[in-house]
Amino acid sequence: MGLNVDIEKRFPGFSLKIKLDCAPGVTGILGASGSGKSMLLNCIAGLVKPDAGTIVLDGRMFFDASKRIHITPQHRKAGILFQNYALFPHMTIRDNIAFALDGLTPGEKDEKVGALLKRFNIADFAGRYPAQISGGQQQRVALARALAVEPDILLLDEPFSALDQHLKTRMMKDMAELLKDFKGCALFVTHNMEEAYRLCARLVIINSGRVEASGPRQEIFERPESYETAVITGCKNIRPAVRVSDHSVRVPDWGLTLTSAMEIGAEKGFAGIRSNHLRLAGEGDADNCFAAWIADVSEAPFTTTLYLKPGSKPDGAEDYQLQCELKRDQLREIADFSQPVTLHFDPAHVFFTEH
Numbered sequence: 001m002g003l004n005v006d007i008e009k010r011f012p013g014f015s016l017k018i019k020l021d022c023a024p025g026v027t028g029i030l031g032a033s034g035s036g037k038s039m040l041l042n043c044i045a046g047l048v049k050p051d052a053g054t055i056v057l058d059g060r061m062f063f064d065a066s067k068r069i070h071i072t073p074q075h076r077k078a079g080i081l082f083q084n085y086a087l088f089p090h091m092t093i094r095d096n097i098a099f100a101l102d103g104l105t106p107g108e109k110d111e112k113v114g115a116l117l118k119r120f121n122i123a124d125f126a127g128r129y130p131a132q133i134s135g136g137q138q139q140r141v142a143l144a145r146a147l148a149v150e151p152d153i154l155l156l157d158e159p160f161s162a163l164d165q166h167l168k169t170r171m172m173k174d175m176a177e178l179l180k181d182f183k184g185c186a187l188f189v190t191h192n193m194e195e196a197y198r199l200c201a202r203l204v205i206i207n208s209g210r211v212e213a214s215g216p217r218q219e220i221f222e223r224p225e226s227y228e229t230a231v232i233t234g235c236k237n238i239r240p241a242v243r244v245s246d247h248s249v250r251v252p253d254w255g256l257t258l259t260s261a262m263e264i265g266a267e268k269g270f271a272g273i274r275s276n277h278l279r280l281a282g283e284g285d286a287d288n289c290f291a292a293w294i295a296d297v298s299e300a301p302f303t304t305t306l307y308l309k310p311g312s313k314p315d316g317a318e319d320y321q322l323q324c325e326l327k328r329d330q331l332r333e334i335a336d337f338s339q340p341v342t343l344h345f346d347p348a349h350v351f352f353t354e355h
């Protein structure tokens with residue numbers, strides 16, 4: 001059971017070559033802009049035809065280039081939700097939802113659409129056109145339409161990116177509920193690490209049309225195996241490093257030798273620590289403590305990021321090499337800090353990737 005993709009698609013200047021096996025559940029797809037995430041979803045949905053390979057869902061062949069099998073999008077029973085909602089502008093909300101329902105009597109159709117309108121709290125606008133409702137309401141209509149076909153697979157391509165923060169939080173909660181009840185495979189493309197972490201049990205990292213890494217989300221975040229995986233999952237502090245011993249690495253750019261709880265296997269690679277794991281040293285921190293100067297400070301509603309230079313005084317706000325993200329209440333404690341501050345690189349969170 002699950003989704004098995006092994007495809008190639010070539011364009012001038014870009015090629016997608018993806019091999020991927022997804023178990024039922026939510027798989028997050030992360031990757032830089034232009035890395036091929038939407039193209040992958042479009043191939044699975046049947047909107048783009050690969051040049052070679054196979055796509056199989058729960059044993060059903062969607063696509064097999066060698067046997068010339070290419071099931072139409074309508075017959076794949078994929079629930080698709082794209083970032084721009086893709087509602088038909090000339091159809092009412094009710095007709096948009098009913099559009100994909102084949103093989104039902106008018107009575108059955110009405111009953112089904114009525115239930116979806118109610119479930120997604122959009123019954124009041126059933127007779128309006130997409131341009132006459134808000135972005136959040138449009139997104140709920142698109143979700144209702146995606147679920148109308150009772151999909152075997154859900155393909156969600158940055159579904160919240162056009163929503164404001166308040167709506168995004170609400171939709172994310174609704175989506176989490178919905179995905180909990182969904183028994184099939186769901187692929188969820190996002191650039192947002194919080195969304196990826198909250199909604200996805202597993203992650204696939206796409207880099208230049210290839211699978212860079214895949215695995216349980218915690219593993220991917222805690223122990224990225226490549227520089228690209230670390231950067232794509234949002235790591236701000238990662239630099240070339242040289243192995244010193246089984247558990248220590250030298251990072252020349254930072255002028256530091258760090259201890260890591262993880263065993264360091266290769267001679268050369270990259271050492272990193274996520275900005276939320278880099279802390280100001282407290283009592284009892286002994287290993288991995290180093291002096292650093294604050295080059296700049298950036299405040300968000302609940303967090304503050306310090307831009308730091310280890311060792312010597314910075315020449316200006318841009319002269320920093322490390323980022324340390326603190327919660328607001330932590331900041332209060334350091335309101336009177338004197339410089340340089342002492343940073344603590346928790347060995348449990350210092351990771352090392354091979355080249």
Ligand SMILES: Nc1ncnc2c1ncn2[C@@H]1O[C@H](COP(=O)(O)OP(=O)(O)OP(=O)(O)O)[C@@H](O)[C@H]1O
Binds near residue numbers: 033039
């Ligand atoms: N029809 C096409 N012809 C040629 N190249 C294309 C075509 N469609 C997409 N591409 C290219 O394929 C690459 C992957 O595009 P895709 O939309 O899958 O990226 P993405 O990872 O979804 O990006 P984003 O995060 O910005 O949405 C891009 O470089 C894009 O320019």
